[in-house]
Amino acid sequence: MPNAPQDFFPLAPSLWAATAAPAPATTPLDTDTQADVIVVGAGYCGLSTALHLAERGVRVVVLEAKEIGFGGSGRNGGQVIPGLKHDPSELLRMFGPEEGQRLVDFAKGTADAVFDLIDKHGMDVPRTRQGWIQGAHTPAALQLAERRTHDWQAQGVAARQLDRHETARLLGTDKYFGGWLDPRGGGVQPLSYARELARVAQAAGVVIHTGTPVTQLTQANGKWQAATARGPRVTAERVVMCTNGYTDGLWPGLRKTIINANSFQIATEPLPEAIRKTVLPEGHVSSDARNLLLYYRLDHAGRLLMGGRGTFREPDAGQPGDWSHLEHVVAKLFPQAAGVPIAYRWCGHVAITRDYLPHLHEPAPGLLIDIGCQGRGVGLQTRMGQALARYVATGDKKALPVQPSDMRPFPLYGLRRLYVSAVIGWYRMTDGGV
16 A cells, blocks of 8 residues: 655645636545546646547546645746757757657647647636746856757757847846747746646546545456545546656655655745836746756736745745745845745645656556656646547557656665755755856
8 A cells, every 4th residue: 555645735825826717626536436547646747638538538537636736737837848858959869860859849849738728728827928048057058058049940949049138138137148048938827727727628528536545556357446545446447647746655666766856936026017127028937057947937917936946855834934045046136126025935846757858657557657747847748648648549659759668766765865965965066156
C-alpha cells in the first residue's frame, strides 16, 4: 500500500485561489463505477488527456485527491513558455533527426495548445500573449540567448535577440546584458485555466471526482481497478497517471524518479498606474537564464508577480520571512515597485527529472504514466495530454513526443535534500547577485 496522502501546503493563500474562475461542481466518488479509462490527477495533463479522450468517445473518470488544480497547475506563475529545457539543436543531437524532430515539433506547439484550447472553448481565463523574454544575466548567458534565437529561427519561429537597451525597455529593469524574445509565449491565470479545462471536459462527458485519493492500483483479468481512500472503486481497461510534483507512493518507485522542488512566489498589490507603465510595459512575461531562475510578470490586474526557488522544506504561511528573498529581488530588479505592499505569498512543487525531459512510463500493460514538467507545465502538459489521448485511443506510439522508458530513480534519493541544498548553494554563488 502507498503512503497516506500528504498534507501539502494549502492552495488558499495564493493570488490564483483568490482571483480564479469558480470551480465546476464535483463530488467525491461514493459508489463503485466503471469506465474505459481512469485518469489519476486533475491537473493540466490529466484534464487535457481526459478531454481529448472524451472527444474521441472514450468514457473517462478522473480521480483527484484534493481539488481541481490543487497541485502545480493551480500554483505556478501562469507563464506559458514554449519549448523544453533543451533547445532544438540539442534535441536533434540527443534523439537523432527523425525522433528528435518529432520532439522539436511537439515542443514548438506547446504554447499554441493552450491558447488554441482557450479560444476554441471560450474559456473564462484572463490571458496575454505578447511573448516571453529570457534575460541574460551574464555575458555567457547572452551567448546562450544568441544560440537559442538562431535555433528557433531555424525551426520557423520569429524569435529575435535583444540588446541591452531593448531588454531594459521591455522588462523595465537594467540588470541584464540583453536577452531574446520568443513571440509564442504568454501568460494565463493558471487556476482559472485548470478549472475551465475541467468544465469543458465535463461538458464533453468526463466524470471528475475530487476529494478522492487513489490508494491502490491493481490489475486482474485484463482490467484495472483503482481503490480509493473512501472505499469505492473504479474499474477500467486503462489507467493514465498524471501526478507530477505531487506524486506519492501510489506506484512503486515513481516518486524517486523526480525531485519535487519548491517554487516560491509573491504578488504585490496592483501597481499604481505610473509604476505599472515602467514594469513589463508591453505585457511580456519573463524568466531569466540563471540556474536558479527568477520569473516574473504582471497579472490581469497589474500585480507584479515574482517567483524563484527557495528552501526544500514547505514554507510556513505564518512566516513571511520564508519569501523574503523574493521581496529582496523585487527591490533590486524593480526599485520603482519596492514600496508596493506584498499581498500574496505561496508555494508549489515542480517535478524535475534527471535529464530535464518529460518522461513516460508503461510499467504494466494498460498503465501509462506521465511525469516531469521542469517548470514549463502549462503548455507542456496541455499538449502532452493531447498526445496521451491519441496514443491511448489508437495505440500509435508515434503519437507520443518521447517513447516510454524504464523508471530510473535519482541516486541516493534519501539524501536528496542534502545534495539539492548543496547544488542550490553552488548555483547561488555562480549565478551572481541580481
